[in-house]
Amino acid sequence: MHTPADSAVAIQGLHKKFKESHALCGVDLQVRQGEVLGLLGPNGAGKTTLVKILTTLLKPDSGHVLVNGWNVTADPEKIRSTIGMAGQYSTVDGLLTGFENLYLIAKLRGVGRRTARRNAEDLLARFRLSGVAGRPAGTYSGGMRRRLDLAAALVGSPPLVVLDEPTTGLDPESRLDTWDAVGELVAGGTTILLTTQYLEEADRLADRITVIDAGRVVADGTSDELKAAAGNRLVVCVAEDHQLDAAARAAARATGVTPMVDRRARRVEAAASDGPAALGRALTALEDEGVQVLEIGLSRSTLDDVFLGLTGRARHRAA
Ligand SMILES: Nc1ncnc2c1ncn2[C@@H]1O[C@H](COP(=O)(O)OP(=O)(O)O)[C@@H](O)[C@H]1O
Ligand SMILES: [Mg+2]
Structure with a gap:
């Protein structure tokens, strides 16, 4: 366990139950200073x-939760003054302008008028919102609103920023936009905890990934470590449609698992836990089956494969 000195967040044995559902069943999690x-x-x-x-909005049933060295149960006010938060749903006021939203938050954080104004203006510029600063936030596009949410989380330069599904529900362009904005926070050295259902997003933004499913941590590591742990994939492409079934049989024999068959791409793919050895067996098996191979190889698992292996289901595509 990391000491509070080098951990922005240190969670041990966290449990939380709602009436009928056990939302968190003994979660351990660390966020180190300066990492995403x-x-x-x-x-x-x-x-x-x-x-x-x-973020102290909800009390734990049991477990130990330290944020920036403070205990969530004993010192919630200390924590609130050292974190910035953007929730799953936008919290900016649609009737207020972009500037007014940020200015008010700065004032609420106890900053003087002049500093609050300067903070708001700096953040608007940083998130490319200066041009719409005087417009009510309700008239912003989804991506602009998300950028304003991120800017709001940064008022007062908190050392830790928590972002809950920052891109869920955004169109692809706004998602890229938000990734850029998060990238800017990272460049500024802010410690970030970011939740996501998108593997691609975790892969792109995070230094380390903790995977949770049904209230339990099921894996933890860098995306490379997670991919390596999932092993290689055997990939076989054949020249003729009618050879796909024979290729699938050969791949099953070589790997011991049921392969995935992509008929359109004339491609057979299977997890190969012993990598090169499976490739050797596959070559033999394919020859036995008389399959004319167009392409064969081992590829590294993607985070999709990792996620599927860990949670037993494909990722959810949020609307
Ligand atoms: N206020 C609540 N009352 C009852 N059940 C809840 C409440 N909040 C969350 N849950 C349940 O706890 C589980 C975890 O929910 P949540 O933390 O929102 O998951 P996620 O953010 O990963 O989608 C779900 O089964 C959800 O239905
Ligand atoms: Mg959620």
């Missing part, structure tokens, strides 16, 4: 519950 931790999990995994507990 991606908390990855499908809908209902417990991400928002965890985020609410560490």
